[in-house]
Amino acid sequence: MARITLEHIRHAYSEKAKAAGDYALKEVHHEWEDGGAYALLGPSGCGKTTLLNIISGLLTPSDGRILFDGKDVTQLSTEERNIAQVFQFPVVYDTMTVFDNLAFPLRNRKVPEAEVEKRVNEILEMTDLAGMAKRRAQRLTADQKQKISLGRGLVRANVNAILFDEPLTVIDPHMKWVLRSQLKRLHRQSRFTMVYVTHDQTEALTFADKVVVMHDGQIVQIGTPAELFERPSHTFVGYFIGSPGMNIMSVAIDGATARIGDQSIALSAAPVLKGQGRIELGIRPEFIKLGREGMPITINKVEDIGRQKIVRASFCGQPISIVVPEDDDIPADAKVTFEKQAIGIFADSWRAMNETGRQEG
Amino acid sequence: MEKTWNNKAWFLVLPVLLLVAFSAVIPLMTVVNYSVQDTFGNNQFFWAGTDWFVEILTSPRFWDALWRNLIFSGVILAIEVPLGILIALNMPKHGIGVPVCLVLMALPLLIPWNVVGTIWQVFGRVDIGLLGYFLNSLGISYNYTQNPAHAWATVIVMDVWHWTSLVVLLCYAGLVSIPDAYYQAARIDGASRWSVFRYIQLPKMKRVLLIAVLLRFMDSFMIYTEPFVVTGGGPGNSTTFLSIDLVKMAIGQFDLGPAAAMSIIYFLIILLLSWVFYTVMTQSDAEQK
Ligand SMILES: Nc1ncnc2c1ncn2[C@@H]1O[C@H](COP(=O)(O)OP(=O)(O)OP(=O)(O)O)[C@@H](O)[C@H]1O
Ligand SMILES: [Mg+2]
Numbered sequence: 001m002a003r004i005t006l007e008h009i010r011h012a013y014s015e016k017a018k019a020a021g022d023y024a025l026k027e028v029h030h031e032w033e034d035g036g037a038y039a040l041l042g043p044s045g046c047g048k049t050t051l052l053n054i055i056s057g058l059l060t061p062s063d064g065r066i067l068f069d070g071k072d073v074t075q076l077s078t079e080e081r082n083i084a085q086v087f088q089f090p091v092v093y094d095t096m097t098v099f100d101n102l103a104f105p106l107r108n109r110k111v112p113e114a115e116v117e118k119r120v121n122e123i124l125e126m127t128d129l130a131g132m133a134k135r136r137a138q139r140l141t142a143d144q145k146q147k148i149s150l151g152r153g154l155v156r157a158n159v160n161a162i163l164f165d166e167p168l169t170v171i172d173p174h175m176k177w178v179l180r181s182q183l184k185r186l187h188r189q190s191r192f193t194m195v196y197v198t199h200d201q202t203e204a205l206t207f208a209d210k211v212v213v214m215h216d217g218q219i220v221q222i223g224t225p226a227e228l229f230e231r232p233s234h235t236f237v238g239y240f241i242g243s244p245g246m247n248i249m250s251v252a253i254d255g256a257t258a259r260i261g262d263q264s265i266a267l268s269a270a271p272v273l274k275g276q277g278r279i280e281l282g283i284r285p286e287f288i289k290l291g292r293e294g295m296p297i298t299i300n301k302v303e304d305i306g307r308q309k310i311v312r313a314s315f316c317g318q319p320i321s322i323v324v325p326e327d328d329d330i331p332a333d334a335k336v337t338f339e340k341q342a343i344g345i346f347a348d349s350w351r352a353m354n355e356t357g358r359q360e361g
Numbered sequence: 362m363e364k365t366w367n368n369k370a371w372f373l374v375l376p377v378l379l380l381v382a383f384s385a386v387i388p389l390m391t392v393v394n395y396s397v398q399d400t401f402g403n404n405q406f407f408w409a410g411t412d413w414f415v416e417i418l419t420s421p422r423f424w425d426a427l428w429r430n431l432i433f434s435g436v437i438l439a440i441e442v443p444l445g446i447l448i449a450l451n452m453p454k455h456g457i458g459v460p461v462c463l464v465l466m467a468l469p470l471l472i473p474w475n476v477v478g479t480i481w482q483v484f485g486r487v488d489i490g491l492l493g494y495f496l497n498s499l500g501i502s503y504n505y506t507q508n509p510a511h512a513w514a515t516v517i518v519m520d521v522w523h524w525t526s527l528v529v530l531l532c533y534a535g536l537v538s539i540p541d542a543y544y545q546a547a548r549i550d551g552a553s554r555w556s557v558f559r560y561i562q563l564p565k566m567k568r569v570l571l572i573a574v575l576l577r578f579m580d581s582f583m584i585y586t587e588p589f590v591v592t593g594g595g596p597g598n599s600t601t602f603l604s605i606d607l608v609k610m611a612i613g614q615f616d617l618g619p620a621a622a623m624s625i626i627y628f629l630i631i632l633l634l635s636w637v638f639y640t641v642m643t644q645s646d647a648e649q650k
Contacts (some may be wrong), residue, residue, distance in 0.1 A: 058545050078548045091546040093560045104560075108551035152550060 002068040002160040004032040004055060004193060009064035011050055024050045025061070026217040032161070034069075035191040037184070039204035042214035043240070048197045049088065051214070052163045055195070056083045068160055085163040086153035090145035090170065094138040098129055101137050102151045109156075123151040126182055128175075143171045150179070154186065161193040168203070180207060201241055213237050229284070232344065233351045238282045244310060246344075247288070249318040251281040253345065261316030263295045268340050277348040285310065285323040287342035290330065294337035302330065389628075395621035413622035423623065425598065426606040427630070433602060434581040437520050441577055442570070444521070445528025450562065452533055463533075466526040474523075478590025481519040485591070505592060509599035512592045516600055519587055524577060531573045535566035571642045575635055582631055603627055 011025040020026055025047045032038060040048050053059040055066065057078040065074045073081055084105075093101050102120045111119075124130040127147040132140070137148060150167050164183075168176045184207060187194050196207050204211050205225040213221045213228065213236070220234040221227075232238035238246030251258040256270040258281050265281070273279065290311060297313040297320065304326075311322040311330065322336065345352045399409040417423050452462050469477070485505050487493040496503035505515040539561060547557045585604040588594065594601035594609070601609070607627065611620035 053545070056549065058548060079551050083549070085545075085549045087542045087546060089540070089542055091542050093564075095560060095564045104552070105550040108553070108556065149546070152546075 002193060003034040003070075004161060005067040005070070006030050006032075006055070007065040007067065009051075009054060009061045009066070011047075011054060011059065011061045011063075023062075023217055025054070028064075028219055030212070030219055030222065032193055032195065034193055036193055036210060037187050037208050038193075038195045039208035039211045040195055040197045040214060041199065041201060041204040041211055041240070043199060046214045047217045048214055049165055052085065052165055052195065052197060055161070056085045056163055057081045058085075082158070082160050083163060084153040084156050084159045084161070086150050086165060086167045088165045088167075088169065090142060090149045092137040092140070092145045092148050094136070096137055097134055098137055098140070098148060099124070099133040101148050102155050105152055105156050119155050119157065123155050126154070126186075127151050127179070143175065146170050147179075159192060161195065164194070164196045166197050166199070168198075176203075183207065201243075213240065215240075230342075231351070232282070235280060235282060235346050235349045238284070238344070242284060242286075244285055244321045244323075246282045246284050247320050248280050248282050248346070249315070249320070251279055251345075253279055258343075258345065260318070263316055265295075265338060265343070266340065267343060267345065271345040271347075271352040273347050273352055279352075280346045280349075282344040282346055283338050283342055285321040287339040288320070288322045289337045289339065290322050290324050290328070290334055291337070292331055292333070292335055294335040297334055297336055299330065299334055392621045392624050395617045396625055399618050409618060413618045414626070417619055417623045417626060422598075422606065423626075426601055426603045429600070430582055430584075430602045433517070433584070434578055436517055437524070437581050438574065438577055440517070440521050441525045441528050442574060445525050445573065446532050446566070446570075448525070448529045449532035449536055449566075450558070452529070454537060463530070466529050466533075469523050469526050470530075472523075474586040475590055477519065477523050478587040481515060481522075481587070482591045485515050507596055509596055512596060512600050515591060516588045519591065520581065520584070523587070524580070528573045528577065531569040532566050535569040536562060539565050567642075571639070574642070575638055578638060579631060579635060582634070 009028045012023045106116045215236040221237045256267045258265045297315045299313045301312040303310040398406040484490045484492045505511040592600045594605045
């Protein structure tokens with residue numbers, strides 16, 4: 001259990017890296033609070049695994065420092081950092097039994113055999129593997145192997161943190177749900193700092209208190225699920241979180257008015273823009289009202305997704321999605337109004353200013 | 362995958378079968394034929410029954426050669442397998458070192474066997490050989506043509522030099538197939554260097570090791586060219602292995618009957634021992650499932 005501080009961490013896999021593009025991690029400066037449950041969310045290749053490996057000590061960052069409870073551990077080995085990590089692909093020791101696999105991290109640390117027995121049995125119970133404790137691990141199915149991998153991460157008491165790298169990808173949906181609630185329960189009991197990597201947003205939003213969104217080697221936003229939804233600080237977050245994602249359209253800003261084509265949209269405050277850059281307006285499909293009033297759109301397609309309908313349309317030549325309740329009818333000459341409070345203005349992809357006029361970034 | 366049975370498939374293996382028949386089965390039958398007959402020349406043959414087999418199996422000369430050969434195979438397996446594993450474990454896995462090491466390792470395997478023999482024959486000579494001269498100048502009266510122990514040491518070192526690479530290359534192939542995640546997991550689990558070897562690397566090398574042991578056993582049990590070139594089976598009979606003995610008997614003395622009987626016994630021994638190795642090693646594999 002520890003507070004983990006990442007100070008200006010950068011990492012490049014090749015030693016000759018110079019340009020920002022050579023870095024798998026551009027710059028990460030962040031603190032993981034002691035006992036927090038974090039989800040690390042981001043698309044493939046954005047550097048999630050790299051970041052985890054740096055925290056656990058499998059990789060030494062090219063630049064920057066890592067502190068555990070204020071103590072510099074950058075040069076310490078994985079062993080000395082006392083971190084558990086579960087990998088993306090199942091790793092089992094083929095020649096050992098399921099029991100011995102789970103006992104392995106404990107026995108390596110000279111935990112007394114009685115304690116080993118107790119801990120391993122708990123984990124066997126939790127991962128639903130109790131029936132096969134004596135079986136060789138070699139012949140098991142992929143999801144059983146992944147459960148063993150997961151179990152080896154959970155079996156140790158008193159770790160500084162547990163890092164999960166997409167641990168449930170190969171596990172079937174029902175078991176996935178069961179294991180995730182088990183993890184959540186374990187977190188509440190043990191209060192280990194947990195970082196859970198995934199690119200499935202429902203998984204992230206259900207597991208974590210705080211979601212860390214990564215994009216292209218950078219952390220773009222850290223927040224509660226609600227914050228990410230309501231006030232994304234980067235267009236990527238807007239687009240990545242939510243289904244369908246936020247509507248992003250290029251606009252021109254004139255004081256407290258945004259102009260798209262020949263339409264003017266009133267903003268709650270005039271955004272402060274530094275320099276020229278690319279200016280975009282973002283609004284979630286849930287906050288657009290479809291009716292007979294407002295700005296005209298051309299509807300291309302209506303998708304019925306159960307309790308809601310998604311209207312795909314074009315607005316001033318730009319594609320737009322609108323979520324409407326199931327039983328609302330859609331007028332032939334549909335018009336839209338944007339909820340003023342829900343509009344975000346983004347300059348070069350970063351949120352320029354929120355409704356109350358406070359600068360963010 | 363679903364297996365399909367189709368008798369036409371036999372036609373596809375027919376060319377190979379014919380080839381093997383001509384190159385292996387027919388000569389083997391000829392040998393069987395010789396082994397049960399006697400001749401005094403003129404292409405006249407007499408039925409001899411099992412006489413030659415009895416003669417070979419009761420001759421001390423055969424048993425001595427057999428023991429020599431078994432000891433030789435045992436010694437070179439005991440050296441080459443652990444040494445090969447050790448070298449493979451220490452070979453680089455990334456970067457420019459990989460092709461360099463692979464080429465270096467493959468070099469001894471590319472040299473024709475009689476050339477290997479000649480190299481060591483010259484290398485070990487006391488008068489002009491680098492090794493022989495060097496050892497003698499150190500005060501060791503090394504002479505493989507007179508001292509049986511020196512002859513053995515020379516033949517063994519030569520074989521190790523020649524063939525350890527094969528074990529290295531096979532083990533290396535097994536090692537590079539291990540995903541990085543295994544080593545990372547082992548570090549997280551706090552595994553020692555020995556545990557990594559015992560629980561990750563060895564299990565992955567097991568299959569290729571089986572092949573390496575079989576190949577090295579069969580090859581060393583049939584060794585002929587290199588010791589023949591270096592020591593000619595001497596001094597005395599000290600490095601006369603089965604194959605050298607066989608050639609002496611067949612070509613040198615032209616005792617076709619006994620030589621044929623010996624060939625068959627020799628062949629059966631190799632078959633039997635290979636089968637034993639194979640079952641023992643696959644058995645221990647099966648137990649672990
Ligand atoms: N060992 C490596 N050597 C060189 N480049 C690497 C290595 N591992 C990762 N990279 C690169 O670093 C970047 C980040 O990779 P990383 O594995 O951290 O992504 P990720 O977010 O975990 O993706 P995924 O969701 O696919 O697991 C990628 O562009 C990848 O190609
Ligand atoms: Mg990854």
